[in-house]
Amino acid sequence: MELIQQLVNGISLGSIYALIALGYTMVYGIVKLINFAHGDVFMVGSFVGFYAITVMDLSFISALLISMFTCAIFGVLIERIAYKPLRNATRIAALITAIGVSLLIENGLIYIRGAQPEAYPNNVLPMDKLDIFGVSISSQSILILSVSIILMIILQFVVHKTKIGKAMRAVSFDSEAAKLMGINVNNTISATFAIGSALAGAAGVIFGIYYIKIEPLMGVLPGLKAFVAAVLGGIGIIPGAMVGGLLLGVIEALVSAAGYSLWRDGVAFIVLILILIFLPQGLFGKNKREKV
Amino acid sequence: MKKKKLAGVFLSLSLVAGALAGCNGDSKTSSSGGGSSDSGDTIKIGANLELSGGTASFGQSAADGLKLAIDEINKEGINGKKLEIVKVDNKSDAAEATSGSIKLVSQDKVVAVVGSATSTNTLAQVQVAQDNKVPLLTPTATNPDITNKAGKLNDYVFRTCFIDPFQGTVAANFASDEIGAKTAAIYVDSASDYSKGLAAAFKEAFTAKGGKIVAEEAYVTKDTDFRSTLTRIKSAKPEFVFLPGYYEEVGLILKQAREDGIDLPFMGGDGWDSPKVVEIAGAEALKNTYITNHYSPEDEDAKIQDFVAAFKKEYNKTPDAFAALGYDTGYYLADAIKRSGDASPEKIRQALEEVKDLQLVSGTLNLDENHDPIKSATILEYVDGKQTFKTKINP
Amino acid sequence: MTTLKNSKGFWLSIVLALIFFGIMQFSISSGMLNPFYINTLMFIGINIMLATSLHLIIGITGQFSIGHAGFLAVGAYASAVMTMKLELPFIIAILAGGIIAAAAGMVIGIPSLRLKGDYLAIATLGFGEIVRIVLLNIEYVGGASGMQVSHLTTWPWVFACVMITVIVIRNFTNSTHGRACISVREDETAADAMGINTTYYKVAAFVIGAFFAGVAGSLYAHNFYIIQPSNFGFLKSFDILIFVVLGGLGSLSGSVLAAILLTIVTTFLQDYPETRMIIYSLVLILMMIFRPQGLMGTREISTLFTHKKTKGGKKDGSHNTVA
Structure with missing residues (x-):
């Protein structure tokens, strides 16, 4: 029974990683940039949700939507201001900018409101416990998982069935050719950032409700781990990010369950390095050879 | 050609470092002109606390308590002088705590440092206090190693709390x-x-x-x-x-x-x-x-209730134990400075050590041979999210 | 290589540096500099070593590593164990810190053979975090609460180590090996085709860079009384990265300058940590947008005086562009 309980714990944690990883994987797929600031968009989303619930007294769903909307705009702003001028710069320059943006968001928020944590109110969602054969599953865990899956299905639909999704895939495949075919590359990239950031915002609100405590540096570690999840599933592949996130959550839970909870964060990075060395295309990726 | 580059490197290195040395000189003169601690009518004490970072809640509480105590003490003054707190934020980080203490001791020339609220950050300052022979007084760091490590007493280090x-x-x-x-x-x-x-x-x-x-x-x-x-x-x-x-x-x-x-x-x-x-x-x-x-704000002892009332008036909230100990630390230090006479770090150290039956909010203070206070502990129970006084246990 | 003129410049710089050392040493021993400034001075020295050692990996060899704090941590802990637990002399601790960090550099250098660009960056970041977490779990070195270290770092030690680091890295860069490293940075495939053993040079850069970061770690540990795994998180790596980027990727003197300037800025902004980080991050972003080559670009200070371009070649990294 303990093992099943641990799997449940892991899946709840993994769903949050998965939601953040979806944004990572989309952005990387289209502009080949590790958007370090993505974890901080997640944090901003969490704070927006917090203020929507406490100050504006809104319900969970409206807080979630407000947070997603705000993050979408925020993500586009980041892209337009910081990343767009660097489209043709080197990868290193882009990566350093991403680190800079991440530090700026974190410290900007600390400057505005201080570094102290904030606690989500306890009564946002009814809290029920389901006891199934001695395994207790909270209604929140189920909610997290279902929200993640619903969002992933919507995302999959958008990417594969809509015009903008087609444009995204085209830009991701070859942005020069896409441009020649009349696709507005700039708008497509902005749309990608908007969608990815909205997902991060949703993850932020869900995180707040599930883990209560939020603070300006909360996005750093989940952000990095979500990147690990994205790499694990094969970067640029949407179902891959989902599976990678869940898998990483479960791995972490099992490590803790074995009594090595202090090694948990280390394991995520060991997984990352092993994946990068032995399976750089990820679980779902196609192997690509670099051509000269 | 290439060697010249190295010349350039070192030239620039010396230039910038020279500029640094120059600006060192400037701020040094200004700081020595600004006021040294033993002359004039203020006595500078340092406070190296967690004002931001993970344990900021403790550091801020202690700082509030300390400030309240110093403000009260300054109404009368000590031997005709006033106390001035020089605050350093160690960001809940041990390395910052060390360099913060170095700054307080050598730059601001404080006569004593009120150490950090948590044990780890206080441990990071112990050596600075010992090396510079300036007393370090922590309000709330409870780790035994702080005052006495492996049988060796850190004679410049004191605390207001039990261990x-x-x-x-x-x-x-x-x-x-x-x-x-x-x-x-x-x-x-x-x-x-x-x-x-x-x-x-x-x-x-x-x-x-x-x-x-x-x-x-x-x-x-x-x-x-x-x-x-x-x-x-x-x-x-x-x-x-x-x-x-x-x-x-x-x-x-x-x-x-x-x-x-x-x-x-x-x-x-x-x-x-x-x-x-x-x-x-x-x-x-x-x-x-x-x-x-360390104490309960619900304890009916008159000294405690006076403190709680004064604190509420100043900050509009109930003082927690960190605030109480910060407050007590202010009084403990003021008492020692008063008894030291000339307010030199060495005399203050001696006075801190010789404390006897000092009445504080968190109980009567006496030190054992390890510089550790012998005081009572309070057990509290959370009822409806509020701390309620359960019992008081004497050592 | 060693015409009279060149060696003159070399010796001149050595003499200048020694004069500077003498002045500082005199100010310290005569008590003109108080401990706060001495501390700042030593911290500048340590940061110069960190910046130049990372410069070798990123700026010269083009291997984008953001786990440099990991090497710093390995060096710091290794040396602290030497002096505090085994009670060996400081010089041995410094060497041991360097050598053990170099071994760690080899460990991370070998995976780097297969990874490049972003993936290498994220893997090195992971490596830095793993080092921190491993240290966190070793009770022998105090676990998370860290290790208390006695204060042994003095100005002559720092000065000597900085001198050696800068000279070695400079000479390495200008040697055949250094040129091979630069060719790896410019175009790895082409370098391979020209018969350069790219694997060997990538690992070499990591090992040498890690060695000096480890030496810096030894000095760091014995300067700050206490070391904790949390001192060596990836924010520390970013700090070092900022030195190198700001100075100009590929410029040794740029790294040195940036390390000096930023350490001073940091010291004076110590009471306003958020402001400091906001300034840092804005500088990073604006720098990348408007002057991605950094303060100095790939040039060295001396070229500012001679107005001659000594080195050809492009700024850095792979030619892959964003989008």
Whole structure:
């Protein structure tokens, strides 16, 4: 029974990683940039949700939507201001900018409101416990998982069935050719950032409700781990990010369950390095050879 | 050609360093002109506290208490002089605490440093105090090593609070005598000397009472997901959980534990003492939890009530134990400066050491030979999210 | 290589540096500099070593590593164990810190053979975090609460180590090996085709860079009384990265200058940590947008005086562009 309980714990944690990883994987797929600031968009989303619930007294769903909307705009702003001028710069320059943006968001928020944590109110969602054969599953865990899956299905639909999704895939495949075919590359990239950031915002609100405590540096570690999840599933592949996130959550839970909870964060990075060395295309990726 | 580059490197190095040396000179003259501590009518004391970062709630409380005490003392002055606090924020980081103390001692030339609220950050300053022969007085760092490491007394280091072993022992006695627990689990923050110190003392005292430790688990500061480890604790089936951590994680642990159906009594130390613990965990999850603490604002002692009233008037909130100890530290230091006569660091050290029966909010202060106060501890229970006074235990 | 003129410049710089050392040493021993400034001075020295050692990996060899704090941590802990637990002399501790960090550099250098660009960056970041977490879990070195270290770092030690680091890295860069490293940075495939053993040079850069970061770690540990795993998180790596980027990727003197300037800025902004980080991050972003080559670009200070371009070649990294 303990093992099943641990799997449940892991899946709840993994769903949050998965939601953040979806944004990572989309952005990387289209502009080949590790958007370090993505974890901080997640944090901003969490704070927006917090203020929507406490100050504006809104319900969970409206807080979630407000947070997603705000993050979408925020993500586009980041892209337009910081990343767009660097489209043709080197990868290193882009990566350093991403680190800079991440530090700026974190410290900007600390400057505005201080570094102290904030606690989500306890009564946002009814809290029920389901006891199934001695395994207790909270209604929140189920909610997290279902929200993640619903969002992933919507995302999959958008990417594969809509015009903008087609444009995204085209830009991701070859942005020069896409441009020649009349696709507005700039708008497509902005749309990608908007969608990815909205997902991060949703993850932020869900995180707040599930883990209560939020603070300006909360996005750093989940952000990095979500990147690990994205790499694990094969970067640029949407179902891959989902599976990678869940898998990483479960791995972490099992490590803790074995009594090595202090090694948990280390394991995520060991997984990352092993994946990068032995399976750089990820679980779902196609192997690509670099051509000269 | 290429060697010239090196010339350039070193030239620039010397230039910039020269500029640095130049500006050193400037600020040095200005600081020595600005006022040294022993002349003039102010006495500078340093405060190296956690004003931001992970344990900011403690540092800020202690700073509030300290400021209140100094303001009160300055109404009358000490030997015709006023006290001035020079604050340094160590950002809850040990390396920052060290360099902060170096700055206070050498740059601001303070006569004494009020050390950090947490043990780790105070330990980081001990050597600075010893090397520069400036007294370091910590309000709330409870780790024994601070004043006495491996049998060697740090003669410039003092504290206003009792030490970890005492707190851990009190908790263990409470668990076995009052709760009647035979088995206990310990869930410790392995990033904190404080937490490990309490856990070790609890374990020793609890086993001495015939109890059994059935699970020993650990987390690190800033973790957010404890469910997996809590599930492990649950399956070890203890009757009591000792959780000597700090408020941020404790709040989350309690909440997640209750959600996972762990209805056991939890107990911790003064690290829980922050309003945040109630905000994070919620009143419901705090049911059936206890802490050992330095004082209770509900204690009816007149000195305590006067302090609580003054603090409420100034800051519009109820003082926690960190504020009380910060306040006491102000009075302890002022008392020593008064008795020292010339307010030199060496005389203050001596006066701090010779303290006897000083009446403070957190009890009567006497030191043992290790510079550790002998004081009473209070046990509090959380009822409806509020600390209620349970008992007071004398050493 | 060693015409009279060149060696003159070399010796001149050595003499200048020694004069500077003498002045500082005199100010310290005569008590003109108080401990706060001495501390700042030593911290500048340590940061110069960190910046130049990372410069070798990123700026010269083009291997984008953001786990430099990991090497710093390995060096710091290794040396602290030598002096505090085994009670060996400081010089041995410094060497041991360097050598053990170099071994760690080899460990991370070997995976780097297969990874490049972003993936290497994220893997090195992971490596830095793993080092921190491993240290966190070793009770022998105090676990999370860290290790208390006695204060042994003095100005002559720092000065000597900085001198050696800068000279070695400079000479390495200008040697055949250094040129091979630069060719790896410019175009790895082409370098391979030209018969350069790219694997060997990538690992070499990591090992040498890690060695000096480890030496810096030894000095760091014995300067700050206490070391904790939390001192060596990836924010520390970013700090070092900022030195190198700001100075100009590929410019040794740029790294040195940036390390000096930023350490001074940091010291004076110590009471306003958020402001400091906001300034840092804004500088990073604006720098990348408007002057991605950094303060100095790939040039060295001396070229500012001679107005001659000594080195051809492009700024850095792979030619892959964003989008």
